[in-house]
Amino acid sequence: QEQLVESGGGLVQAGESLRLACVWSGGTFAFSTATVAWFHQAPGKDREFVAYIQPKGAPTHYADSVQGRFTISRDNARKSGYLQMDNLKPEDTGVYFCAARNKYGRYESREGYEFWGQGTQVTVSS
Helix, strand or coil: CCCEECCCEEEEECCCHHHEEEEEECCCCCCCCCCCCEEECCCCCCEEEEEEEECCCCCEECCCCCCCCCEEEEEHHCEEEEEEEECCCCHEEEEEEEEEEECCCCCCCCCCCCEEEECCCEECCC
């Protein structure tokens, strides 16, 4: 079964760090050719763009709210994407989703991503 699987979420205090991982498994999808993105869904809100990374590792792009605090990366040999989250804030709380391969080229939009993970919960206490 083709799927993305996220891990690394948890409960932390404000100012601490977490590293999320997203691993592709199954199927013939060429992970190394796909844009990978992370989205955040806060309680009661829509899923919002966090960051994306192009197939060769650059360029990357971040939402203003996480610029300078989060770092997106990937390891194509391991078919994995990562989101290093530093200096976490309570407003970063929510479910984080990994997505791959956008067929429309609008990488900040959740529309068009063909593959999604199930999400991993991040809770930041103040």
